[in-house]
Amino acid sequence: xxxxxxxxxxxxxxxxxxxxxxxxxxxxxxxxxxxxxxxxxxxxxxxxxxxxxxxxxxxxxxxxxxxxxxxxxxxxxxxxxxxxxxxxxxxxxxxxxxxxxxxxxxxxx
Amino acid sequence: xxxxxxxxxxxxxxxxxxxxxxxxxxxxxxxxxxxxxxxxxxxxxxxxxxxxxxxxxxxxxxxxxxxxxxxxxxxxxxxxxxxxxxxxxxxxxxxxxxxxxxxxxxxxxxxxxxx
Numbered sequence: 001x002x003x004x005x006x007x008x009x010x011x012x013x014x015x016x017x018x019x020x021x022x023x024x025x026x027x028x029x030x031x032x033x034x035x036x037x038x039x040x041x042x043x044x045x046x047x048x049x050x051x052x053x054x055x056x057x058x059x060x061x062x063x064x065x066x067x068x069x070x071x072x073x074x075x076x077x078x079x080x081x082x083x084x085x086x087x088x089x090x091x092x093x094x095x096x097x098x099x100x101x102x103x104x105x106x107x108x109x
Numbered sequence: 110x111x112x113x114x115x116x117x118x119x120x121x122x123x124x125x126x127x128x129x130x131x132x133x134x135x136x137x138x139x140x141x142x143x144x145x146x147x148x149x150x151x152x153x154x155x156x157x158x159x160x161x162x163x164x165x166x167x168x169x170x171x172x173x174x175x176x177x178x179x180x181x182x183x184x185x186x187x188x189x190x191x192x193x194x195x196x197x198x199x200x201x202x203x204x205x206x207x208x209x210x211x212x213x214x215x216x217x218x219x220x221x222x223x224x
Contacts, residue, residue, distance in 0.1 A: 044215040101150040
């Protein structure tokens with residue numbers, strides 16, 4: 001059974017810092033890994049999708065990496081801003097998504 | 110439509126009543142998923158539909174829960190004889206498929222409160 005773990009559970013940083021969110025999964029037989037953002041009271045917004053054959057994807061200040069063999073992914077956020085404050089969810093996909101519990105990020109101004 | 114649309118956005122119901130939650134996926138998306146997020150909990154898979162294949166119902170928590178997808182588009186999640194523990198956000202998502210490279214897009218959710 002696939003299990004996804006995210007570390008840290010919560011993170012508070014001052015504005016402008018670069019930060020890394022970690023995700024690990026137990027079964028490397030995945031099609032994709034997807035990072036989402038969830039704001040309070042809202043649905044999920046897709047940030048990045050990495051296919052199983054890819055190593056990384058970038059979108060603006062976000063960079064996600066994937067090491068499928070070791071079952072790890074990281075989400076790097078450069079020059080963090082207060083608007084980045086949200087819960088970040090990692091999910092792996094093989095037919096359906098299996099989610100981690102998320103990292104609650106607070107960026108202080 | 111432009112995104113995944115869910116209705117109602119909020120529903121308060123009395124314990125024991127049945128509720129129906131509706132999901133309109135992105136046009137052309139053949140895969141449709143239902144997830145549940147309870148307060149302070151992670152996302153729990155309920156069911157997914159892919160094209161004309163039999164749905165994967167492995168996540169439905171009890172036989173009070175059922176879902177259907179008509180015409181390969183709109184889906185309805187039905188909860189019969191609701192219980193207080195059914196209170197949660199029910200999230201629907203869709204994608205072009207379930208294989209490599211298909212981004213999954215979520216709706217804003219239906220917030221269900223059972224009193």
